[in-house]
Amino acid sequence: MASKFEASADDVIAASNVLRDFTTNIRNMLQRYRDGVDATDAWPGEGDDEFAKVQRPIYLEQTQKIQAALDGFTEVFLALADGTVKNANEYINRQEDVLSSIRQEHNGQSGPRG
DSSP states (O other): OOOTTSOOHHHHHHHHHHHHHHHHHHHHHHHHHHHHHHHTTTTTOOTTOHHHHHHHHHHHHHHHHHHHHHHHHHHHHHHHHHHHHHHHHHHHHHHHHHHHHHHHHHHHTOSOOO
């Protein structure tokens, strides 16, 4: 665990893994939803039936909006996970650069003082 003055790349990467798992769960939920929609597609009626003329467009609009929202959530969380990994990589690279500079400076000043 990082101290209060440093970031932990491991923690950042772990957070991105949580986001990816969450995204997987949303995708699974969306697939179950689509399967359910497919199984109940005829419920609002079909053809020239008066009920179908009124209800089917509402049903189709609602199911499409729900699917679009879940697709949107998936995209958002994937982008967030990707950004989190990018952030962790930038942190690691910065940290390595700083530590390398410190070592170089330390090596240049080593030896007897006087």
